[in-house]
Structure formats: C-alpha cells, structure tokens
Amino acid sequence: MAARHPMARPVAAWALDASASRGRLLDEPPCPMRTPFQRDRDRIVHATAFRRLTYKTQVFLHHEGDHFRTRLTHSLEVAQIARAMARLLGLDEDLAEALSLAHDLGHPPFGHAGERALDRAMRAWGGFDHNAHSLRIVTQLERKYARFDGLNLTFETLEGLAKHNGPLIGPYARAGAEEASAEMRALIGELGVADALALDRFAPAEAQVAAIADDIAYTNHDIDDGLRAGLLHLADLATAPMAGDYVAAVVASARGDFLTRDDPAERDRRVFYEVNRGMITAMIEHVVAETRSRLKALAPTSADDIRRATMPVVAFPATQREALEGLRAFLFERVYRSERIMRVMGKAEQVVEALFATYMADPAHLPGGRGRPIAPLDDARRARFVADFIAGMTDRFALAEYARLFDEPIDLH
16 A cells, blocks of 8 residues: 555545556656645646636637636636535545646637537547547647657546546447547547546546536636626526525525615625525535435545446535536527627637637648648648647737738727
C-alpha cells in the first residue's frame, strides 16, 4: 500500500485517494508540499489555455458588458460548487476542483457557436469536440515543461476529463455517446491510455461531481446574465419551472419598503441574487441527498466500485431532474435561442468558418510564421493544426485576425 502523502486529507472508502494515485504518463518525483491532485490543479491554473478563458464567451461576448460570465468565471463557479459537494460526500476536493477548472479548457472562441463551426469545418477529418480538445491541451498542446509536452497530469485527472459525462463505449454509454466521442477515443488511442482509462466504465465520483456542478453553475448564472442583458425579467422568472417557487419565497420574505423602492432594476437584481443562492444551495442539497442514497444502495468499498456501477452515483433525484429540464427549456427559449443571441452567434460562426477556410487554403496566412512547418503536411494533419490554432484563440484575437485577413472588422451586435 502506498505511503500516506503528508498533505493528503482523509477521504471516504469510495473516493480516489491522492496517496494511491496511479501516477502519470511520464513518471516524476513526488512533490513534498502538494498531493498529486493538488499539483494537477496548480498546473491547470498556470496553463496558458486557462488564462485565455478570460476572453472566451460563455453566453454573452466580452464587449457586451464587464459583468457577464466568461469561460473563466464560469469555471471558477463550477469549482466552488464541486468543492462543496466533494467535501459533503467525503471525496477528494482537490481532484474535483482540478477537473472543474480544466473541463472547459478546450472551448474555442465564441462558445458553442465556435464549436459548431469548427466541428463542421473538421467533419472530413474527425470533427471537433471541446471535451476532446481539453484532453489534447493537457496532453500535447501546452508547452511549458522541458521534459514533456502538455501538463503530464495524473491518470485520475485524465480519466475524469475523458469520462466526466459518462462511459464513452459499452452498455452504459449515453445514446449517441460513441459517435460524439469519436475524436476523444482517437486521441486516447493515440496516447496509448485506453486500457488505463477504462472507457466502458463510469468516471470516479470526483469527476461526476464536477460534471453535475457544471450543470448547477451554468443554469443559475445564465439566468443571472439573461436578466442583466434584459432578455429575462423577474416577472418571467416567477413563471419558470423550479425558479418560480424561489421568486415567490423571496418576495414573501422581503421586509419594509423593499418591494416598492424607487429603483425597480436594483430591486429585481437583489431578488434574483436571493433566488440564485437559494437555488444553488437547494440543488447541492438535492444532489448530495440522492448521492448518499445511491451510495447506501451500492455500498461501495473502493473507487473501482463506483467505476463498475450500472449508473452514475452522483445525480439529481428524479423530480428535481425533471424540474431542472423544464428550467433549461425555459432558458433555451428565452435566452439561448433568443433573436439577439442567435444573430450574434451566427456572425461568430461565420468568423470561425472564414478563418479555417483561409488558413487551410494558404497556410502562409497564419500569423507569426506558423504556416511554414504545416505547408507540406497532408490535409488531415494540416486541418488538425488549424483547428487547434483557432480553438486556442480568444474571442478578441479571432475578431482581430478576421479584420487583418479581410481588411474590415465584423460587427458582432
């Protein structure tokens, strides 16, 4: 049995124990001050791709306001929620945090609009998936260390990044997962870690916590941003699934002249903040209660028992899952599919498609002499290089490149 790392915290029997990590692709001496999972977290925070998340879209572009979420602030909110749940469930908090901070490293500029455009452009060469690209960043594309490319993260962190949404193959993979994960599986095969990552099994509980923390975070902060953008109003939220009950409770508990104050915008913001924190707290409580129930039924004695389960152990109760799906449908109608968002994202997709086509047609257009080494490559390898380069762009760098190549800026309003 591995010696206890001096910085490792006690965890439940079903958690991943940092002292028993399976190691890294390239062996490294242990760090006396940090567990392997703490070291992974720190490498992720210091990655160039992590800093770029500051100027990558969550829902609203950065120029639309200083207070809208970006991919970076979203990732921080996911990490906060994941740590809270991991602590309540006796899991390794550092691993849950590392996975939360890394889960969106692979997002291209302009969020899911940029991903759709890159996936179409790469259709002939295996497509583009931001989850697979996150894994590619931490195993190949980050260039900081003298001994290796990537971040040389632990196998446990790689496993969590690869499978946080569930098994990639086999009887418990989600419908359509094998097709959606083709790029991920190809990369895993290239890295030679398919057996180590057990693609037909569930991810450990820490990764499941990070995945459900993502759902909790974006659902709540996208409502907040929708209100800030004027796409939603408190009266709309009062009729929404799940959220409506919290609006009514906050209004009923308000004291003094709060509901009749002169500035209705400030009143609505403060009401929603109360709604927001109440919903996040309740969602965490529901997930923790359901997870404890599933753990009791499964009676796991190791993290491998979580992997071998026939369903996720970290989950919402059925009634809360249905309510959450109703709230997401509300958000799709009022925010994600709103005319304003669709118009902006349509233009954003045009930017990504134009950049890809231009770089592919003539690699000399790539900035900084990047085109010279890829000019002799076949189309598949050239396309992957171009996709990797575009995926690494921030929103504002992509817009600047578009203006440079086409001699005019594009108005994303």
